Amino acid sequence: MEKVVVSVFVSVVLGLVLLLLGLVLGVSVFGGREKSSPFECGFDPVGSSRVPFSLRFFLLAVIFVVFDVEIVLLFPAVMGIGGDWMWLGGYFVLVFFLVVLFLGVVHEWREGSLEWES
Incomplete structure (x- = not known):
């Protein structure tokens, strides 16, 4: 039982340390046109909303979420x-899950979905 309590305590402390570290290091002093813009996806926010959307951007976002x-x-x-x-x-089960995950990455890599500049 003590090992579980120590593990939970270490996990919580590590999470809080990483959270505070991220908050401290994430403060940006430099601002610009891109940072104050409501969109950070590379599109100009002024203009028609019916501009062709990049399917590669959407596919990369879906891959990231998965x-x-x-x-x-x-x-x-x-x-x-x-x-x-x-x-x-x-x-x-863990090894099988990792193999399926690795095969998914290899498939996306060979298909060219992970290449942004092509």
Whole structure:
């Protein structure tokens, strides 16, 4: 029981330290036209809203969201690797999940979806 309490305490302290570090380092002193603009996607906010939208930008955003969600799904497995509660089948499921994630990245890479400047 003590190991769990220590793990939770360390996780909370580490999260707070990273949060404070991000807040301190994230303060930007430099401002500009791009930062004060309501859009930071490269489009000029003045003009028609019926401009052709870049499908590559949308695809890259969707890929980011998918892999971001999958990292969140990996978090409990990573926390349980050193613990006694993770059974042998859990390790196989974790390895299978990582293989599927890796194959997805390889597929997107070979398809050229991760290339922004092409």
